[in-house]
Amino acid sequence: MSLQFIKRIFTSGVFLISANVMLSVTSAHAAVNIQQWQTSVGSEVYFVENHDLPILDISVNFPAGSARDTADKSGLASITRYLMTLGAAGMTDEVIANKFADIGAVLGGSFDTDRAALSLRTLSSERERLQALGLFANILQKPDFPESVLAREKARIISGLEESSTQPESISNKAFMSALYGKHPYSLDESGEIDTVAKIKKEDLQAFYQQFYSAKGAVIAIIGDLTREQAQQVAELVSVGLPTTPAPAPIASVPAKNQAKEQRIAHPASQSHILLGHTGIKRNDPDLFPLYVGNYILGGGGFVSRLTEEVREKRGLVYSVYSYFMPMAEAGPFQIGLQTKKDQAEAALALVHETLEKFLNNGVTEAELKAAKSNIIGGFPMRIDSNKKILDYLNVIGFYKLPLNYLDEYNKKVENVTAAQIKDAFNRRLKHDHFVTVIVGDPKAE
Template sequence: MTASVAAHSASPTKVTTLASPSGVEAWHVESDVVPLIAVAFTFEGGSAHDPEGKPGVAQMLARLLDEGAGDFDSDTFQEHLAARAIELSFNAGNDAIGGSLKTLVKHADEAFDLLRLALVEPRFDQDAIERVRAQTIAGLRYQQNDPGVMATRRFFEEGFAGHPYSRSTSGTLESVASITRDDLVAMHRAIITRGRIKIAVVGAINAERLSAQLDKVFGALPEAKPLTIIEPAVLGNLGSRFVVDLDVPQSVIRFGMQGIAWRDPSFIPAYVLNHILGGGAFTSRLFQEVREKRGLAYSVGTSLVSYRSAAMTWGYTATKNERVGEALQVIADEMARLRQDGPSDEELQKAKDYLIGSYALGFDTSTKIAHTLVQIAFEGLGVDYIGHRNGLVGAVTQADIRAAADRVLGDGRMLTVIAGRPTGL
């Protein structure tokens, strides 16, 4: 076992990079404050790698990993988790399949055993497949009348037309109905492998014990083989508006423009810019202009979205059908003003102060720490990132903000999708 500590006095927590005897690596934070262990992990490869014509395989796979494994059928597996208050869950996104484990220290051996079974020996029993399929289809049918879901789905269809990111991670009624056990086994074999995983472990477990558990759980996974390359994509249809016709009194709006990936050197200035525009819950310009001054919407905001092969700035709001045009104009005007004039020095400083001061709040529980660390590891930002992240925020200048605004806000054109029956556009 080898270990090295990468910490900084400004870091919210001290992180050790640990490698087990068989070469399984993890980021480790040892803490005996509470007798808990939290594990977060993520495998490279997600719904973007769903088989052609069958979106939904990755998500169904994630939902089935704890539906029986090894000698345990679904009910028995869940009973073992419940008997020891072990929390185990899995999820799937565009670029990754991930999961988390939380257990009391005294039940750690059994918890890690169950995690190993779920990852290495999932059963994919037909009754479990059919149950999850039925649940997924029921959810998809319900979502057909949800304006937020329908607007989001259309946004990705138009913004990434012809690209894997255009497909819904949940799939469609037709695709989910066609998924076979062979599809699930093939994706499991391709993605749930040693060479694709990032792991973070936080809690009352020392390096020696953790090293043994890493080998037991993740050392049993097969080696990775190359995945299909997901080509880079740029958000398309900027300047276009699309309407999803739904008979609802209030329209849901999704809008977006170009973004900057987390791995990009200019991400931090873009992050500060986004906080000023729409990321600061009650202080952002959009919140003040759209909600506080005009009462057009209850909520409005923006966020940076960073995928492996694309980046965008994503926005949301909802307003009465007859006020959609007004809301969109206010949003466009505020973006143009920010792009042309930039923020005031006071506004920029307040944004930086908030982002620096609030960063430690993401490290107040072992689960939060584990998930944050595994995301940083997945992005390849380095174990020392949390130590110098606040320094990067503090160093952002007006020139940096202007450069980020040129890239993100560009000429002001947005892709806009409205789900409802807007009038006066």
């Protein structure tokens, strides 16, 4: 994409978006003023104007995470996203890196089960901004997927998979997700498998890109030193050349889990790595805040949580213990994890079950609830104290279609959580007798 073409987009007096395409500005009237609209090709845009620093941050999110893989080509999604940055519009990865370095811009990205994203940070001054955005648009719209780079990266990934196959943390995570999700795509490893990665071809990357990197499925998050008009121009620039295929269909629902499963895996490590849990909640679940606040008390609040107090501090049975809900497009996992000496594994696991059972039966105390709310609300300003952090929230709000006032309402929703709501939500959403348990480094399996 030429610099002259980019300049025409940004300076043309005929740069117009019709009223039936452009949505009205919707704002969150408090700490973060989020504006939202749609580009001429159907991409959703979420923008926060901030002139404190001469910086522009942009991230383009696609429904192209590992849940879009198939069992026979697991790893395709992550390779596609990564190789987009290693060759585009005839430029090699070295040329791309040097061009960004010359103007002080930083190309980044992220990848998880639901999403694939590419991001850019650049100075907002015209020269740097236009050059950086031109490069960024080429990477998004004209990936080359060079054969030599694909072969190199497949070898690197396979080497990493071979190494991770010996590590207890990787073994336990893979076994846990497989046991929890069965044949649902959430069970697939984000990096793929050795045999599936080995057979991925350039044509597979091209087909995946065309299907899942469409303009109609893209969510663009922008924050920084731009006016609304400039942000509209940026969003058009990065979206107009994306594939015109339909937006991908939603991920399949996660089947309800109705029976327990336990897997014990031998490993020579001196520690046992234990994971147990249950399918949890979606990102927009109405129980999210009661479960979030309740889990802070159970195992998400570090040294102030019950699991840490009971299992680590009082009995000294573990090196670490935690719990969390991972809300996703469909029901993400609720997970408890711990590491302990092999000869203490059974005692530690039994105490975790006992602590969870008491939590489900008795709920939380008002003192615990008050302390949890204070800590969560007190730490909230640090979650939005930089453009990068706000950009991350824009990505989540846009991709999961959360309310634009999500950040404004966050503390209020935390404050409104009651002990009764926590007990009710936990008992409805977690069936303790249906938990999946994985123990890697289990003496009984050796």
